């Protein structure tokens with residue numbers, strides 16, 4: 001008889017055989033930033049997460065930084081009256097995200113700052129590109145995304161992360177950044193971003209829901225696999241330094257395939273708002289314990305092949321498991 005149970009007799013033994021570990025430095029924590037001062041608005045659809053004005057964001061970041069979280073991802077959230085058809089507020093000089101990045105980099109020069117580059121939070125119609133005759137235009141959107149990325153690079157962002165799923169967006173951004181002297185600003189492309197029902201809570205958080213239609217003509221169809229490989233390969237060709245699969249927990253197979261096809265490229269996976277809230281809401285309803293469920297879900301994303309994880313759980317995870325150290329998957333389990 002082969003005795004597998006010997007591999008599991010105690011927490012210490014289980015630790016020895018653990019093949020996957022997750023460091024707090026491998027997390028990327030999302031922040032939603034708004035105009036104003038002294039603003040900290042808890043987001044009703046995303047429990048535990050708030051929108052912050054820049055001053056409050058800097059205060060909140062003290063904990064994020066001290067926990068050893070390696071990077072943050074910034075989303076700008078603006079008032080409806082500031083939005084227009086072309087998402088002008090996204091790329092105007094002196095915009096909200098640029099101001100936030102500047103302030104963050106001044107106070108915390110060593111944390112990696114990533115900015116989301118997409119028009120959906122800035123257009124009056126809520127789509128990720130500009131619209132003409134009811135059509136979302138790909139090529140006319142590209143220069144606007146590139147301008148938006150440039151504003152973030154000028155402010156000192158380490159990475160710009162295009163998430164609009166327009167073809168050619170990485171090339172357009174890379175070209176402009178290189179031309180303007182920002183060759184050092186990297187691109188993290190949301191390469192394989194699926195059209196997902198799991199973005200619901202985010203769209204409320206960022207006020208970015210489309211006012212009509214859906215995103216199926218630009219985000220990927222969840223029945224496709226090969227297109228994910230093609231999207232990633234193309235983004236790498238266009239100059240993306242890092243790539244992403246999104247959502248994460250529902251797309252572990254895609255994460256694994258991308259990692260095995262492109263082992264040398266850093267891969268980020270985004271545990272999206274709905275994936276986070278499924279665990280939260282189930283725990284709040286008393287249906288399961290949040291801590292082990294969170295740990296298992298996040299570890300699964302790492303096990304599938306992600307190098308970094310964007311998660312609203314980043315701080316909770318870091319609070320529970322020693323910042324900056326490898327955590328013991330088995331340590332909290334019983335030995336019975």
Ligand code: PBG
Pocket residue numbers: 116118120128163164198199200201202203208215271272273274
């Ligand atoms: C912007 C964007 C979205 C998310 C990240 N960037 C929303 C969308 O595409 O509708 C979703 C993040 C989440 O659900 O946590 N395009």
